[in-house]
Amino acid sequence: MNIKDEVVAVLDEVLSLKGRASTFSPETPLLGAIPELDSMAVVALITSLEERFGFVVDDDEIDGTVFASLGALLDFVHGKLGV
Amino acid sequence: MRHEAFFLPSTVGQRLVLLYSPEPAEKLRGAVVYVHPFGEELNKSRRMAALQARAMASAGYMVLQIDLLGCGDSSGDFGDATWEAWLADVKLASAWLQERTTAALWLWGLRSGCLLVNEAAHRMQGPVNLLFWQPVVSGKQFLQQFLRLKVASEMLASDGKGVMERLRGQLRQGEAIEIAGYLLAPALAQGLEQADLLLPHRSGRVEWIEISGRADASLSLAATARLTQWQAAGQEARGTAVSGPAFWQTTEISECPALLEASLRALSEEVPA
Numbered sequence: 001m002n003i004k005d006e007v008v009a010v011l012d013e014v015l016s017l018k019g020r021a022s023t024f025s026p027e028t029p030l031l032g033a034i035p036e037l038d039s040m041a042v043v044a045l046i047t048s049l050e051e052r053f054g055f056v057v058d059d060d061e062i063d064g065t066v067f068a069s070l071g072a073l074l075d076f077v078h079g080k081l082g083v
Numbered sequence: 084m085r086h087e088a089f090f091l092p093s094t095v096g097q098r099l100v101l102l103y104s105p106e107p108a109e110k111l112r113g114a115v116v117y118v119h120p121f122g123e124e125l126n127k128s129r130r131m132a133a134l135q136a137r138a139m140a141s142a143g144y145m146v147l148q149i150d151l152l153g154c155g156d157s158s159g160d161f162g163d164a165t166w167e168a169w170l171a172d173v174k175l176a177s178a179w180l181q182e183r184t185t186a187a188l189w190l191w192g193l194r195s196g197c198l199l200v201n202e203a204a205h206r207m208q209g210p211v212n213l214l215f216w217q218p219v220v221s222g223k224q225f226l227q228q229f230l231r232l233k234v235a236s237e238m239l240a241s242d243g244k245g246v247m248e249r250l251r252g253q254l255r256q257g258e259a260i261e262i263a264g265y266l267l268a269p270a271l272a273q274g275l276e277q278a279d280l281l282l283p284h285r286s287g288r289v290e291w292i293e294i295s296g297r298a299d300a301s302l303s304l305a306a307t308a309r310l311t312q313w314q315a316a317g318q319e320a321r322g323t324a325v326s327g328p329a330f331w332q333t334t335e336i337s338e339c340p341a342l343l344e345a346s347l348r349a350l351s352e353e354v355p356a
Contacts, residue, residue: 010296013328014329032239039239039263040334043232044332059234
C-alpha cells in the first residue's frame with residue numbers, strides 16, 4: 001500500500017477536489033489554504049483515514065499542525081501506522 | 084412511479100413523510116421505510132435517498148421516507164430530539180405502511196439510521212427485513228465523531244485542546260451542547276451512545292451494503308466480523324461492497340449509482356443457501 005497515494009485519494013474524495021489533490025506535494029499547505037477544508041471536512045478526513053488505514057485517532061492527538069500541510073498529514077499517518 | 088409529500092400526525096406534532104409508490108396496477112413487491120442519518124449527513128444524503136426511493140418505486144416497492152422529530156420539515160427543533168422519540172417515529176412510519184399493505188416490510192437505514200432501524204426491528208412483533216447503507220456499528224464511536232466537529236471547528240480558530248473533555252462534561256451535567264449548528268440534547272447523546280448494531284432477533288433478512296472509495300471495493304473488517312457472527316447464529320445476512328464516493332460526507336453532493344443497483348438486487352434476490 002502506497003501511503004501517500006492513499007492519503008491523497010482520501011483527501012480528493014472527501015474534499016471533492018476532482019483530482020486536484022494528485023498535484024499536491026508534501027509542501028502544499030492544507031488548513032487555511034484549501035477553502036473546502038472546513039470543520040466538517042476535517043472530521044470526515046479523520047474518520048476516512050481511520051477507516052481506510054484501520055487506526056484510531058485519539059482526540060488529544062488532533063490539532064492544527066496535523067493538517068498544516070500534506071507532508072504534516074503524511075507524517076501523522078506514518079506515525080499512526082508505525083512505519 | 085408516483086410520489087407525494089404529506090404530514091403524519093404524531094403524539095408530539097407531526098412528521099413530514101415522502102411516499103413513493105409504484106403504479107396502482109403493479110403488484111407490490113415490498114414496503115420500505117427509510118430512516119435518515121442526522122446532522123449534515125442528512126442534508127448530504129437527501130439526493131441519494133430520493134434517487135433510491137424512486138428506483139425502488141419503479142421496481143414495485145412502496146417507500147416511505149420520514150423526517151424524524153426535529154429534522155427536516157417535521158415538528159420540533161433538533162434540540163428536542165431523543166433516541167426514544169426517533170424510535171417511536173420509525174414505528175409510526177412502519178405502522179402507517181403496514182396498515183396499507185401486507186407486502187414484506189423492509190426497514191432501510193443510512194449510517195446512524197441503521198442503529199435506529201435495527202433497534203426498531205427488535206421491538207416489532209412481526210418479521211422485518213433490514214437494508215443497511217454504510218451502517219454505524221457503534222453509537223459510541225459515532226457520537227465521538229460528531230463531537231469532533233466541535234473540536235475541529237475550535238481547532239481552526241485556536242488549538243482545540245481540551246474541547247472534547249469540556250463537551251463530555253457538559254453532557255454529563257445534563258446540558259445540551261451546540262455542534263455545527265445542531266443543539267445536541269443529553270437524552271439524544273445518551274441514547275446514541277448506548278446504541279450498538281446487535282443482531283435483532285426478529286429480522287428476516289439483513290442486507291448490509293458498504294461504499295468504498297476504492298475501485299476494488301471490499302467490506303470493512305468491522306462489517307465482516309459482525310456478519311460472520313450473525314450468520315453463525317443462523318441469521319440470513321449478506322454483505323456487499325460497492326465502489327463510489329462517501330456521499331453522506333463529501334463536500335459536494337455526490338451520487339453512487341452502483342449503490343442504487345446493489346440495493347435493488349439486495350431487495351429482490353434471496354441469499355443463496
